[in-house]
Amino acid sequence: MFVEDQVGASAAGGSAEPRRRDASATSDVLLDHLEREIVELAAHINAGTCRWLELIAEFDRREGWGSWSCRSCAEWLAWRCALDTRTAREHVRVARAICGLPRIHAAFASGDLSYSKVRALTRVADAGSEADLIELAEHATASQLERVVRGLRRVSSQEADEIQRLRYLSTWWEADGSLSISANLPAEEGAAFLNALDSMHDLLRGGGASAVAPAAHPGAAAGAAHPGAGRDRDD
Incomplete structure (x- = not known):
């Protein structure tokens, strides 16, 4: 490694010339x-x-x-x-x-x-x-x-x-016509799901059951339903 030093002009007025000094001087x-x-x-x-x-x-x-x-x-x-x-x-x-x-x-x-x-x-x-x-x-x-x-x-x-392995959302219709839901969701998805349910609940309370078109009833034709007999969705 070398460093550049500037040598001053001579007394006679010569131009400055760079000279190279070995950096081993740092020893x-x-x-x-x-x-x-x-x-x-x-x-x-x-x-x-x-x-x-x-x-x-x-x-x-x-x-x-x-x-x-x-x-x-x-x-x-x-x-x-x-x-x-x-x-x-x-x-x-x-x-x-x-x-x-x-x-x-x-x-x-x-x-x-x-x-x-x-x-x-x-x-x-x-x-x-x-x-x-x-x-x-x-x-x-x-x-x-x-x-x-x-x-x-x-x-x-x-x-x-x-x-992801434990995540699921399942729905099924009970024999009395009610809908059951079972879910295990990550925190953010769970919060979004609950917000959606709350919004739907408010809508139903505000306009009655007629405010929302009735969903298909998987258990209506099949008679008594059981868990899993309806729609299961694993995302």
């Missing part, structure tokens, strides 16, 4: 000073990368890439910043993600978190988990954090699969 610097400068510069790189991603997010939001006839911000970024497509896509993903994660964003901007750690965190973080994940990131290496995140994503995927 005289104490190791702890070298270490401190390396760490400080890394923090500056982190903060600079955060600022770069902020600009990318804004450029993407305003669809600046469209003026170049690019199909996406990632395509434009790969072209203009000499990145491979996969890396460009990941940078755009992280740029978008940190906009919605203020604590991670702040730690990144201050230089406390590296891009590698932020990239991992944004795969699993949400508003409720940011603080805990930042604390974890402060005590783990980037590779350790990647492994933890992979584990969290596997658990999340398994939980989602289990919820």
Whole structure:
């Protein structure tokens, strides 16, 4: 590694000539000073990368890439910043993600978190988990954090699969003509289902049974019905 030094003009008025000095001269610097400068510069790189991603997010939001006839911000970024497509896509993903994660964003901007750690965190973080994940990131290496995140994503995927497996909605007509419903739904779907029932209940109370066209009665022709004899729907 070499650094450029500028040699002053000679007393006779000659022009300045650059000379190259071997950076091995830094061997005289104490190791702890070298270490401190390396760490400080890394923090500056982190903060600079955060600022770069902020600009990318804004450029993407305003669809600046469209003026170049690019199909996406990632395509434009790969072209203009000499990145491979996969890396460009990941940078755009992280740029978008940190906009919605203020604590991670702040730690990144201050230089406390590296891009590698932020990239991992944004795969699993949400508003409720940011603080805990930042604390974890402060005590783990980037590779350790990647492994933890992979584990969290596997658990999340398994939980989602289990919820989907247990999810069902069944309806059937009782012998007395009433409708029975049995369901096991995820929280958001369950809330939407209850809201729909409440709306229907209000409609019936307001206009009477004639306000809604009667539904087909699967049990009318078959006589006595039993659970499952009507319509079962597993989504």
